[in-house]
Amino acid sequence: MKVHYECLSCFITQSQKISELATEDLEKRKEAMIVAAKAVQKYYHRNAVPAIGGSLLFLELYRLLENDDPFKEYKRISNKLAKKVVEELRKELKIGLKDALKLAIAGNVIDFAVGYNPEKIEEDIEHRLNEELYIDESEELFKSLENAKTLLYLVDNCGEIYFDRLFLEKIEEAYPALKIYIAAKEAPIINDATVEDLKEADFGKVGKIVSSGSRIVGNPL
């Protein structure tokens, strides 16, 4: 993705979140934000790739704040919550391949912020299940999967990976000959899922876990 006018605000909002999650010390947080203010012109410019620029900025703050994974607890809670929701959905509903695709999309849309009411998530998600997709390319996807030998599935944030896992199970059932690879980040960057998170969520059962080889949000290819 190319840099957009809104990216700077996102860089700074995430930087603030990093400083808040990394330390309770207000002076330390201020120091981090002053470093961010100095650094940001290096990472936000006309030719910046926001995923790379942002990540380099965030990692600079991780080093300064001496915290290698400020989102650790946030991710733990997101994963716990999503896991519970997916388990409930499995009990309540008979989930087909297309449903699981919709759930993976819904999981991507909903932000698993700390404190989000799990009851409400279930309701929101069931609501989405009953809606049509606004852009629906599922038939094309399923046709491609029929003809494919391998699938490389790139995961994004913690929390939503539990919805991805459900979708991958359904893919595995529908296309048993398919060789599935699931890629996550090599090491922690904001709330992105890491290889460790995939192991923890038992993705080994639905495919082969691989590392994206980077510690950059998104997946520069």
Added chain:
Amino acid sequence: MKVHYECLSCFITQSQKISELATEDLEKRKEAMIVAAKAVQKYYHRNAVPAIGGSLLFLELYRLLENDDPFKEYKRISNKLAKKVVEELRKELKIGLKDALKLAIAGNVIDFAVGYNPEKIEEDIEHRLNEELYIDESEELFKSLENAKTLLYLVDNCGEIYFDRLFLEKIEEAYPALKIYIAAKEAPIINDATVEDLKEADFGKVGKIVSSGSRIVGNPL
């Protein structure tokens, strides 16, 4: 106010809002945000006064975007909405001095964002009227006004000035000997009220309108 760790994020959010209000052109907005990313280390530092640093940054963007008052329409709508709400409140309620103080506080709390439902504002505000103040120094204030010869009242944003005006009317009734001065910004800066806004809202009837002499958010004294 001294600089706080959250000020950088506020600088950037306001910069983005300025670029959005000043132009529809996405390239122009991006250019403005790149300038903001370069400039921000000059305005956000350990010894910065946020009201001054922020304002200098915003005015730099005004020049770049060739728009001397990007919030003009936003302020017009805020004023129109607040004026209507205050008129309705006058009709519905008998408002005493202490009520008017509470309304001036409520007017400060509620953000007159474009699209805010006026029906809801009235409800919110009436709700606040029935609540006790969390920190109540009104008695001290009223005692000071009794002994004072002059009052300098500093206004803040457009919209809420209509609540300030109601409060000033009640002050004038209660302390007829008091000489009242009301200060607003000399020229537009974000959504702060200017001397022109005070004239438009007929503040001349409740006191003498004066300029803060600056184009800086807040009032550096």
